[in-house]
Amino acid sequence: MLADFESFKNELNLTKVEICRELYDLNRALIRIKNEDVAVKNLVRIINSTLRLASSKGFHAMSLRDLCADSGFSIGGLYAYIRSKDDLILLIQGHGFLLTRRTLRACTEAMAPPREKLLTALKAHIYLSEIMQPWFYFSFMETKSLPDKAKKEAIAVELEIENIFYEIIREGIARKDFRDVNARLLASLCKAMMQDWYLKRRKYSNQGTTVTQYADFVGEVLQSHLLPR
Amino acid sequence: MLADFESFKNELNLTKVEICRELYDLNRALIRIKNEDVAVKNLVRIINSTLRLASSKGFHAMSLRDLCADSGFSIGGLYAYIRSKDDLILLIQGHGFLLTRRTLRACTEAMAPPREKLLTALKAHIYLSEIMQPWFYFSFMETKSLPDKAKKEAIAVELEIENIFYEIIREGIARKDFRDVNARLLASLCKAMMQDWYLKRRKYSNQGTTVTQYADFVGEVLQSHLLPR
DNA sequence: GTCTATAGCATGATAGAC
C-alpha cells in the first residue's frame, strides 16, 4: 500500500535523467545525436529550460532564442535534438502521458477493496504530479497548441485516467461499500482536485501545505461523501 | 436566495452587449471611437473573436490577422479599438475581474447562516462562470502572459475570491455549524471544483451535465465534509 | 557534435487615402 510521498518517490526512481533517458530511447529516430550519454545530458538541459520558460510565459511566447539563452545552447546545436519547435511539445507531452498511464495502471492493478484502491490511485496521481509538476503543468496548458491528432490523444488519456477513478467508485457502490452517489460526477471532481495540486503548486507552497497533507485531505473529502453514514 | 440558473441569469442581465457597454464606458480613454453605439457593437465582435480564437489556439498563437479575418475587421480598423495586442488581454481580464468581484460581493453581503451563505456563494460563482465561460477560461489561461503588475493583480483577485469562501467556512466552524476541518484547504478545493466547470466546459456538456446539477453536486460534496455527522 | 551566419517569412504596428 502507498503511504508517504518519500517512499513512493524512491520506489519509482523518476529522476530527470532517468525520465530523459527513456524519452531518448523511445525517440531515437527523431534525434540526430547518437551518443546516448551526450544526448541524455543535453536533453535534460533543453527540456528543463523549455518547461521553465513555457510555464512562466507560455510555450508560444517563448522563442527558440530564449530557449537557447536559458539552456546554454546555440540555435544550430538545438536543432540537432529537435526537428521543429512543435516537436518539443509532442516529445514532452507524449512521454508525460506514457509515465502517467503506466504508473497509475501499475498502482491499481492489484486486488484490493474499493476504498483502498481509490486512496491508492489518488495518492499515486498526486504524488506523481508532484515529482513531475512542470511536466503536468505544461501538458495541461499546452494541450490547445497541439495538432489535431495529438490533441485528441490528450483528451483520450485524460478520460482514461478519469475512468480509472470512475470504475473504482462504481465498484464500491455496487459492493455497497460506498453510498449511491453520482459516480461520473464524483470522478470528475476527484480529477479536478488532483489537478489543482499541479496547477496551483506555488499557492500551496506558500501556504505551507505538503503533498502528503494535500493527498490525505482530498482523500478525506472523498470519503466523507462516499462512506455510509 | 439563489435557486436555479435561469433566474440568476435574468436578474443579472449580463448579455454580451451589456458587458461590452460597461467595458467601453470604463475604458473610453483607450478607445479612439467616440460613438458609443458603434463602438459597443464592434467591441462585441472583436472580443467575441478574441475569446474564440484564443480559447482554441491560445492568445499568443492567434495573430491579429487571424483576429481580423474572424471579426471581419481590417488591421487598421482594429487599431482604432486597441492600442496594442496586449491591450486586449488587459481589457478582457480586467473587466472579468470587476464583474466577478462585484457579483460575488453582492451575493454574500446579506446576513445568513454559514451553510446558506456557502451554498449561495458557490452557486453565484458557478452560475457566473457559466454565463461568462469564455471570459473565465481566457482569464485562467492567459494570466501567465500578463505584464508583472497585472499578473500580481490577477493572483490577488484569485486569493480574494478564495478568501470569501475561507471566511464563510471559518465562521461556520466557529459557530459549530460545521465540523472542525482545515478551512484553508477546503476553500482551495472549493475553488478547484468551481474552476473545473469553466475549464472543462466541453466535457461536462458531452456528459449532459447541467450547471444547476453541477453546482448542486459540489454543494453536496462540501456539505458531506462540513456538516456534523 | 556544436557553432555562426543568414535566408525567408510572418508578425505587430503605423501612415495616409477615402
Add this chain to the structure above:
DNA sequence: GTCTATCATGCTATAGAC
C-alpha cells in the same frame, strides 16, 4: 470611422565552417 499599403522587427529553420 474604416480601409489598403507598407515598415521594421523578430521569428523559425537551414547551410556550412570547425
